[in-house]
Amino acid sequence: MIELLWSIFDIMLVLLLLALAWTTCSTQDVKRAVTLFIAMGLLLAIVWARLKAPDLALAEAVIGAGISGALLLSAIKDYPVTPMVSHRSRLIEGIINSLTLALTILMSWAVWHGLNMSDGIRLSEQVFSQLPVSGVSNPVTAVLLNYRAYDTLLELAVVLTAVLTVLTLNEKRSDYQGSTSPLLQGMTRWLVPLLVVTSGYLLWVGAHAPGGAFQAGAMLAAAMILLQLAYPSRRAEFNNYLLKILLVIGIFTFVLVGLWMMSRNDDFLAFTPAWAGTLILIIETAATISIASALTLAYLGGRPGGWEGRGSEGKAREDTHRTSRSITENGGAG
Amino acid sequence: MMTGGASTSILTIALLIALNLLLLSLLIGLFRAWLGPSVEDRFSAILLIGTGGVAILLILAILLQITALYDVALVLALLAVVGTVALTQSESNHD
Amino acid sequence: MIDTLAILAIFSGLFFFLSGSIGLLRLPDLFTRLHALAKADNVGLALVALGVIILEPAVVNDIKIVIIWLLVMAASAISSHLVARHALRENRNDD
Numbered sequence: 001m002i003e004l005l006w007s008i009f010d011i012m013l014v015l016l017l018l019a020l021a022w023t024t025c026s027t028q029d030v031k032r033a034v035t036l037f038i039a040m041g042l043l044l045a046i047v048w049a050r051l052k053a054p055d056l057a058l059a060e061a062v063i064g065a066g067i068s069g070a071l072l073l074s075a076i077k078d079y080p081v082t083p084m085v086s087h088r089s090r091l092i093e094g095i096i097n098s099l100t101l102a103l104t105i106l107m108s109w110a111v112w113h114g115l116n117m118s119d120g121i122r123l124s125e126q127v128f129s130q131l132p133v134s135g136v137s138n139p140v141t142a143v144l145l146n147y148r149a150y151d152t153l154l155e156l157a158v159v160l161t162a163v164l165t166v167l168t169l170n171e172k173r174s175d176y177q178g179s180t181s182p183l184l185q186g187m188t189r190w191l192v193p194l195l196v197v198t199s200g201y202l203l204w205v206g207a208h209a210p211g212g213a214f215q216a217g218a219m220l221a222a223a224m225i226l227l228q229l230a231y232p233s234r235r236a237e238f239n240n241y242l243l244k245i246l247l248v249i250g251i252f253t254f255v256l257v258g259l260w261m262m263s264r265n266d267d268f269l270a271f272t273p274a275w276a277g278t279l280i281l282i283i284e285t286a287a288t289i290s291i292a293s294a295l296t297l298a299y300l301g302g303r304p305g306g307w308e309g310r311g312s313e314g315k316a317r318e319d320t321h322r323t324s325r326s327i328t329e330n331g332g333a334g
Numbered sequence: 335m336m337t338g339g340a341s342t343s344i345l346t347i348a349l350l351i352a353l354n355l356l357l358l359s360l361l362i363g364l365f366r367a368w369l370g371p372s373v374e375d376r377f378s379a380i381l382l383i384g385t386g387g388v389a390i391l392l393i394l395a396i397l398l399q400i401t402a403l404y405d406v407a408l409v410l411a412l413l414a415v416v417g418t419v420a421l422t423q424s425e426s427n428h429d
Numbered sequence: 430m431i432d433t434l435a436i437l438a439i440f441s442g443l444f445f446f447l448s449g450s451i452g453l454l455r456l457p458d459l460f461t462r463l464h465a466l467a468k469a470d471n472v473g474l475a476l477v478a479l480g481v482i483i484l485e486p487a488v489v490n491d492i493k494i495v496i497i498w499l500l501v502m503a504a505s506a507i508s509s510h511l512v513a514r515h516a517l518r519e520n521r522n523d524d
Contacts (some may be wrong), residue, residue, distance in 0.1 A: 002347060003347055005347065005353075011351065012354065016364075023368065031376060035367045035377065035379065036367055036368070039383050042384060042410075043360075045410070046387055049390075049391055050394060052398055054405070054406060057406045058402070058405060058409060061409045061410050062409050065410060065417070066409075066413035068418070069380075069417040070417060070419075073421040074424040077373070077425070078425075106392055138342070173425065178422060178423075184419065191412070195412055198408065198412060205405075211405070215399065215409075219413075222416045225416065225420070226419055229424055230418050230423065232423070252411065
């Protein structure tokens with residue numbers, strides 16, 4: 001009876017996910033697609049919880065529901081109602097469909113095969129056997145920040161690159177035209193501190209329970225976005241210098257620690273077991289600050305003052321100088 | 335760890351039935367995301383899934399004995415508002 | 430005995446969740462739907478949280494669940510208010 005009820009739950013979850021994915025891709029209304037996509041993110045958090053993966057559930061809830069929700073909902077607000085029509089030919093659509101089908105079959109076979117593999121040495125055994133010397137007691141944090149620390153460093157670089165791209169391409173989000181509700185401002189006054197404290201809690205608890213830098217950073221970003229939206233009249237003016245420092249401090253600290261460990265242990269990012277816990281906490285704190293500033297900037301958009309000014313202004317000034325000098329020389333010669 | 339209460343199968347069966355019915359109510363609410371003429375209608379379905387998700391996570395925490403799921407539920411509760419504020423208090427970059 | 434109380438609380442909360450989502454689907458207007466949603470959020474989650482508190486032995490987690498409950502109540506109130514206000518303004522601009 002218990003097994004049956006669990007199976008019903010699982011089957012409902014799977015069918016719901018598939019239905020959401022299908023309708024998100026096939027619908028022609030952008031607002032409907034975005035809403036279903038956010039709903040799918042929330043459902044995925046429940047799926048991860050069901051699969052006994054609370055770290056993934058936490059990450060999905062914070063990033064999928066919080067940050068992605070805010071970004072997408074702000075984008076579709078005033079979207080025109082015209083339906084999206086595909087302009088591709090039937091042939092290309094057929095090719096895309098068959099390739100996707102082939103990929104789906106391949107992935108299903110891979111998952112099936114992986115589930116029915118013979119017993120061998122599993123990586124999880126290695127993870128748990130080395131856990132006492134890794135500096136933390138949460139195996140996920142050990143993998144992310146000790147065994148595969150290099151990958152996490154590259155992830156931070158990817159986030160930074162993405163944000164810089166958004167900042168160069170996107171325009172600043174314009175100020176809200178309507179009036180802000182006093183209820184909202186009253187709530188923000190206690191919700192933002194609560195979000196900041198929870199972010200600190202997630203950062204700290206990541207050593208022995210689900211949590212960590214990415215979740216904490218995304219929560220902090222959500223707090224900053226909320227603050228920005230609730231008090232639009234006091235629009236934050238970016239302090240150029242501080243901003244550059246905040247964005248880069250995660251990667252900077254990470255590389256610094258890695259180089260220091262290289263000088264001690266002959267290998268980049270090879271932590272001394274006695275210091276591993278402290279080093280991981282330092283790296284995670286810096287990473288939280290970087291991720292929070294990156295995500296907040298990605299939402300707010302625009303170019304913080306001074307980033308474009310020097311480049312284009314300087315070039316224009318140089319051109320003017322060159323032109324005036326050539327005119328003077330030609331005028332003098334002629 | 336839980337005391338003897340969780341090992342009784344009646345409790346587990348009752349919790350599982352409640353879990354399934356909660357998921358069913360989320361499924362019903364999702365139709366509003368599909369239909370809802372305005373974007374606010376669709377968004378109210380997301381709010382329902384957010385709160386329903388918190389309830390499902392609370393029950394899963396008891397069933398699966400994972401205390402970390404309380405943190406996930408806390409996070410979901412905190413971030414439900416941020417989505418609403420983003421929808422209603424922002425200007426999009428379109429015309 | 431204790432378990433029966435918890436199951437009772439959870440199933441009562443479930444009733445409100447189901448009625449909230451059915452109301453979300455079948456009621457005619459955005460504002461009436463928000464009203465149904467608020468019932469599911471406030472009463473439904475409160476009863477489910479009460480049931481889970483009864484079942485959970487660790488006091489630390491019980492405090493977390495109380496915080497979750499208070500947050501969801503506040504979030505639900507603010508969300509309904511903001512969404513309704515936003516919808517009213519949009520209607521006014523269309524006229």
